[in-house]
Amino acid sequence: xxxxxxxxxxxxxxxxxVKILVAxxxxxxxxxxxxxxPDKHVTKRDVLxxxxxVPKLKKKLKHLVVLVDTSVHSMSDLALLVIWSLIVGVxxxxxxxxxxxxxxxxxxxxxxxxxxxKGVPGCIKWSNKPDLNGxxxxxxxxxxxxxxxxxxxGRQRIVQCVNLLAKDRLKSRRCSEEYTAQEFNDAxxxxxxxxPDPELVLYTGPMCCTYGLLPWHIRLxxxxxxxxxxxxxxxxxxxxLYKYNKCDQRFGK
Numbered sequence: 001x002x003x004x005x006x007x008x009x010x011x012x013x014x015x016x017x018v019k020i021l022v023a024x025x026x027x028x029x030x031x032x033x034x035x036x037x038p039d040k041h042v043t044k045r046d047v048l049x050x051x052x053x054v055p056k057l058k059k060k061l062k063h064l065v066v067l068v069d070t071s072v073h074s075m076s077d078l079a080l081l082v083i084w085s086l087i088v089g090v091x092x093x094x095x096x097x098x099x100x101x102x103x104x105x106x107x108x109x110x111x112x113x114x115x116x117x118k119g120v121p122g123c124i125k126w127s128n129k130p131d132l133n134g135x136x137x138x139x140x141x142x143x144x145x146x147x148x149x150x151x152x153x154g155r156q157r158i159v160q161c162v163n164l165l166a167k168d169r170l171k172s173r174r175c176s177e178e179y180t181a182q183e184f185n186d187a188x189x190x191x192x193x194x195x196p197d198p199e200l201v202l203y204t205g206p207m208c209c210t211y212g213l214l215p216w217h218i219r220l221x222x223x224x225x226x227x228x229x230x231x232x233x234x235x236x237x238x239x240x241l242y243k244y245n246k247c248d249q250r251f252g253k
Contacts, residue, residue: 040076042083042116046234050087053238059245063092065198065221067211070101072204072230078102079112081202084237086122086144092195097150098211106148113146147195151212158214161188197221200244202237204230222247 066081078095085093097103113124121141127148164170165179165187172187174180179187201213201223208223224240226232 040080042080042120046084047087047120049234050084050238053241054088057088057241057245059247061088061090061199061241061244063094063196063198063200064090065094065096065201065213067098067201067203068095068102069098069205069230070105071099073232075105075109075112076116077232078109079116080232080234081237082113082124082144082146083116083120084234086117086124086142087120088241089142090144091142092145092147094147094149094195094198096201096211096213097148100150100152103148103150145195153192155212157191158188161191200224200240202226202240204228204232220249222249 064085066078068078082093095102102109110126117124123141123143125143125145127146161170161184165172170187170190172179172183174183197217197219198213198221201218201221202225203209203223204226206228208225210218213221222244224243226236226240
């Protein structure tokens with residue numbers, strides 16, 4: 001009888017402690033999201049830290065995708081991710097816009113990146129924006145290509161491709177009345193920028209989700225969490241790159 005009462009007491013106590021910890025955690029996250037943080041810049045120390053990490057990154061990352069929620073990610077956060085990738089040498093950085101607001105404010109992101117890029121060598125190219133500086137002191141530096149995608153570029157883009165094919169408004173080659181997977185993929189590529197499949201997707205928050213990224217584009221993609229509380233900093237960025245470098249991808253035969 002005493003043992004049963006003791007177990008019930010311990011169960012209630014543990015449940016109470018967990019509720020308190022969850023409440024404290026929620027308050028902390030709300031505080032981190034609502035407090036006014038000072039504007040972050042790329043410092044000389046940041047540049048040296050990133051350059052020092054390059055020789056340690058044996059797997060060369062070609063295409064980085066960032067899942068962007070404009071309700072928790074600031075333009076400053078996104079601009080820093082671009083500049084860090086430029087320094088490290090990631091040639092393609094794509095933002096997957098979860099809310100649809102980033103595409104509407106692309107000009108703001110453009111200006112924020114240009115402001116933070118001052119003093120950092122390299123070339124930034126946009127899918128629909130003019131090039132920024134590509135040369136510094138007569139030497140060619142890294143180049144990063146930026147694209148912004150949304151969920152409309154997923155399944156809805158496939159529907160658009162089918163409609164264009166049905167109306168013979170899209171160049172395609174097929175050997176029979178039905179399209180093979182390869183033939184349809186060749187037609188679909190015409191609606192997308194000529195970029196490699198993403199190798200790494202960065203996300204923040206507690207939930208990992210593809211958010212409409214096409215399955216055949218991310219079949220070999222690693223999803224790595226930057227932070228639980230949507231915080232973006234250079235340490236979490238480098239930590240994600242190191243974690244990606246440790247991933248052992250088995251492609252099979």
